[in-house]
Amino acid sequence: MASPAPADFTAILARMIALIDTKLSPVQREKLATAMPTIQWEFPDVDTKLCLAASKDALCVASPVDHAPFVVRMARSTLEDAAFGRRSLGAAFLAGRIHVRGMNPLRLREFIMLVDPLLESYREAYLESASPPSAPVS
Amino acid sequence: MNPPAPHPRLFRDRDADPSILHGKTIAILGYGLLGQPLSFNLRDAVGSGTIPATVIVGSDDEPSSARARADGFEVLPLVEAAARADLALMLLPDEVQPEAMPAIGARLRPGSALVFASGYALAYGLVTPPPGVDVLLFAPRMGGEAIRQRTVDGRGYMAYLGVEHDATGKARELVLALASAGGCLKFGALEMTAKQEVVLDLFVEQAFGPWMGAALLSAFHVGTEAGLPPLGLLMELYLSGEMSETFAQMARDGFLPSTLSHGFAASFGGMTRALSIDREQMGEQMRAILGEIDSGAFAEALQDEYKNGYPCRPFLDKVVGDDDIISRTEREFRAM
Numbered sequence A: 001m002a003s004p005a006p007a008d009f010t011a012i013l014a015r016m017i018a019l020i021d022t023k024l025s026p027v028q029r030e031k032l033a034t035a036m037p038t039i040q041w042e043f044p045d046v047d048t049k050l051c052l053a054a055s056k057d058a059l060c061v062a063s064p065v066d067h068a069p070f071v072v073r074m075a076r077s078t079l080e081d082a083a084f085g086r087r088s089l090g091a092a093f094l095a096g097r098i099h100v101r102g103m104n105p106l107r108l109r110e111f112i113m114l115v116d117p118l119l120e121s122y123r124e125a126y127l128e129s130a131s132p133p134s135a136p137v138s
Numbered sequence B: 001m002n003p004p005a006p007h008p009r010l011f012r013d014r015d016a017d018p019s020i021l022h023g024k025t026i027a028i029l030g031y032g033l034l035g036q037p038l039s040f041n042l043r044d045a046v047g048s049g050t051i052p053a054t055v056i057v058g059s060d061d062e063p064s065s066a067r068a069r070a071d072g073f074e075v076l077p078l079v080e081a082a083a084r085a086d087l088a089l090m091l092l093p094d095e096v097q098p099e100a101m102p103a104i105g106a107r108l109r110p111g112s113a114l115v116f117a118s119g120y121a122l123a124y125g126l127v128t129p130p131p132g133v134d135v136l137l138f139a140p141r142m143g144g145e146a147i148r149q150r151t152v153d154g155r156g157y158m159a160y161l162g163v164e165h166d167a168t169g170k171a172r173e174l175v176l177a178l179a180s181a182g183g184c185l186k187f188g189a190l191e192m193t194a195k196q197e198v199v200l201d202l203f204v205e206q207a208f209g210p211w212m213g214a215a216l217l218s219a220f221h222v223g224t225e226a227g228l229p230p231l232g233l234l235m236e237l238y239l240s241g242e243m244s245e246t247f248a249q250m251a252r253d254g255f256l257p258s259t260l261s262h263g264f265a266a267s268f269g270g271m272t273r274a275l276s277i278d279r280e281q282m283g284e285q286m287r288a289i290l291g292e293i294d295s296g297a298f299a300e301a302l303q304d305e306y307k308n309g310y311p312c313r314p315f316l317d318k319v320v321g322d323d324d325i326i327s328r329t330e331r332e333f334r335a336m
Helices: A006-023 A026-035 A076-083 A089-094 A105-130 B035-046 B062-070 B078-084 B094-107 B144-152 B171-181 B194-225 B230-239 B242-253 B255-259 B264-275 B279-295 B297-307 B313-321 B325-335
Strands: A038-043 A048-054 A059-062 A071-074 A098-101 B025-029 B054-058 B074-076 B087-090 B113-116 B134-140 B158-165 B188-191
Touching (some): A006 A048, A006 A059, A006 A105, A026 A048, A026 A105, A076 A089, A076 A105, A089 B313, A105 B297, A105 B313, B025 B035, B025 B078, B035 B054, B035 B062, B035 B144, B035 B171, B054 B078, B078 B094, B094 B297, B134 B171, B134 B194, B194 B230, B194 B279, B230 B242, B230 B325, B242 B255
Parallel strands (some): A038 A071, B025 B054, B025 B087, B054 B074, B087 B113, B113 B134, B158 B188
Antiparallel strands (some): A038 A048, A048 A059, A071 A098, B134 B158
16 A cells, blocks of 8 residues: 655645544543643654644644644554554554653543544545545536 | 651561461452462461461452362452451452442441551542551562462562551551561561552652663664564563563662672673763653652542543553564564
């Protein structure tokens, strides 16, 4: 499976966030917004940063900042391997392929709540981008 | 900088009179990691005829109850065992104790003793033992298997002891007798409060343990990336037992002398590299962890995890249970 070009990757991530939003319940969204209102995702191998901002009403994409309080950094392939079941995030974390900075470990539960919807949403967004909707038949 | 706290009092067998356990019923509440070895130790010590006493097990968990019955113990529901006890050892998991305590406490007889093997529930005010019972701390600092083995070997093991509430006026004698019969005073036990015990325990688990684990993982992955054989790395790190021998040597000969016993190259390389480690950052993180333990924030998170059905557990189990290269290498070595 070929990896998307960086610009497409950013678009997939943005779409991923929109899809995550549909998978979280209002209660989960509120918990996430309270525990970690912003999570900056960084993919240094493709020079991409994206900030997920959570409020009780919605998740949205925000502008990345230089000194984000909570950062998750990994290679794009690490995310893709996890999303497509080739290697779990847990194994990647043990192998030092995921770096987390600024997370309050006592709020791990809120972060974990995000993991499965995130991987599922990335997979869906990726597959959507690989097969754009066909033109309507006239 | 504050001056170091004074040494706690150290108790040994000479300070205890186990004969005061004569005729008493000791109930082990929870037959798990600690419950099983302590039951064996106490049965050997006080059920053998020299000090006739009875050891029973309280358990509401069927697999644990079955194990205790198979080990030859009389097993009762938790509250029934508490009602029979002169000494009840609370060995349920820390986070479970607050929920179990009201029913157990209601059945304890005035003048009996409730003994905690961890200061957690007491220190954070999560349990309220009835006022007429002695509340004691007997907290072994060793895994269950080692507790039993070291007792059988006659070496004893380290524990913390304390009296949180002395209702009978005999609380200290009782906890010392129990510790002696439980096998620990051959090595020695330090006097601690429940709060000191739990903070020490959680601090070392959460501040030191993760750094050691992270250092081990990083060394393994940096080495394998550079082409070093994974099995060789694991051997160097822990699989050969050299590292555990080093820790044993630290305990025997002293931390600093042990650093000099691996030859000049090892001490020159180790000490010079240690200088470049950012201990300020390490210390800052450790202070933050200690703050969260001391304030009760960690206990609050753990209780929240328990009340919500352990939502983090599947994630943590999956990390540990994944088919990673370290586990694969260990399996391959064992199959060689």
